[in-house]
Amino acid sequence: MTFETVGDHVARATGRLKAAGIDRPRREARLLLAHSFGKSVEWLVAHDDERIETPAPFENAVRRREAREPLSHILGEREFWSLRFQVNASVLDPRPDSETLVAAVLAQYPEPDTVVKIADLGTGSGCLLLSILSERPGAEGVGVDISESALSIARKNAQRFGLAARANFIQSDWESRLGGTFDIVVSNPPYIPTAAIDDLAPEVARFEPRGALDGGADGLDAYRHIAAVLPRILKPNGLVALEIGQGQDASVTRILRDGGIRIVGLEKDLAGIPRCVLGRL
Template sequence: MTSAGTAVSRAEPGPAISLGAALATATAELAAAGVEGARRDARLLLADAAGLEPAAVVAWPERPLAGPARATFESHVRRRAAHEPVSRILGRREFWSLSFALSPATLDPRPDSETLVEALLAEVGDRQRPLRLLDLGTGSGCLLLALLSELPAAWGLGIDRAPAAAAAARRNAAALGLGDRAAFLAGDWAAALDGRFDLIVSNPPYIARDELAGLDPEVARHDPPAALDGGPDGLDAYRALAAALPRLLRPGGVAALEIGSGQAASAGAVLTAGGLPAPRLLSDLAGRPRGLLFHASSAGTPL
């Protein structure tokens, strides 16, 4: 895939090459472009183009790659060399061992956000109870749908300001067989909501506006700005949550909110000033502060 070869391949795919040769060439090209995990990414892109599982790409190195499959693979590699995330190229991301389709309106789910799912599930004593769940800023629906996949009698509502994001989450729910237990609405988060919920989860925008330009290009160029921009100090979304959560979280309920780097104290102060109790800090697998867990009044029925 030299520059000359690339120019030809855009017009017409070249002759067949083996999967092994395609993998080796793409790995070298991605490494030269400064892509970390070049071989891993090349294998995933090749598997998608060839219609195979990633393990089969390595197991069958002599299998030919030709025609539209080769053209698709070369296009994938060009995009990855330009530092477009693999998940955006493939249009999907695995989260909580579930596959989520992405759209330009949805944040690309990160594995670290699974910390919120784990923390909330640990609070549920009886997973067969018909709990009510709320996801504010739902995006692809990954947090809500991951929770519903573990709580078979629960029902959940996801809200996002972007209609296209709510539509993407609705499609993901249907694809995962959870559409009958989840609803997704476009709106200004909790402004028009009535009723109370047992579990509330949110991964809100929390990047301070003057820090957006310094984000990794794979984030800044491909995640929707509205899902990143937390206002001048990164705390605007937490102020909105502080105003809404005390009336939406039922007594005995639990809320888990993701936070950005260095925000544990500032976000916690905003939320407790709004009437929430002092939170428990949640750390991700790397030991970094990742979220805040709030317990409503213990006067309600335990989860």
């Protein structure tokens, strides 16, 4: 049985995570200890000199992070749009960049009681659809994904946030099993060129689902497919909002225009990078 102070536990883990190349090792060490010990980070800070028994899961958690497994996979959740989404290796980690799309859609429909029907293509954790629904109580939506494992996570998140009555999730290869038309279509499709995936951070290249990353040779395969089907699934003057990768704005807007979509906006993320293309049919 090993007893050390909270500060010693954090310091030891910080050194190991720093050596593994983790950007913010002290912050992550505290998060891992808090998770393993069942306490908040604030509690750890306030009890830095308190001696505690080493939590059994802590060593395993540090080892997993040393191997560059995403922190969110170890903790089992990731905050997005002020909601704590359950995540695992079946889904793409929700990222702050994707909040650009949520904000852009809400700005297009500013009335809280707006009644709209939304389709989320490649829903993953459900973060886009559920975040929008959390802000628009009159809206409902369908999230589709080819992965049943991803859909299981999305359904759990809908239950977690009290949105299951307005969010349906179905297994489908893109739009193939969707019925009817929608006021809004959103998607964060795979957009990394195949050859570039192995050069991504280990957390992404080795641990995130390749199907949610691989956009084909030029990273644009999914956009071509979505653009081709939008006239069938989008209502007249309906909105499409697509997340894009860095430097893809010109190519994606061209693909959408060629598919008959009128571009109405190009939203930048907090770093000033074009991140979301908005169009209407």
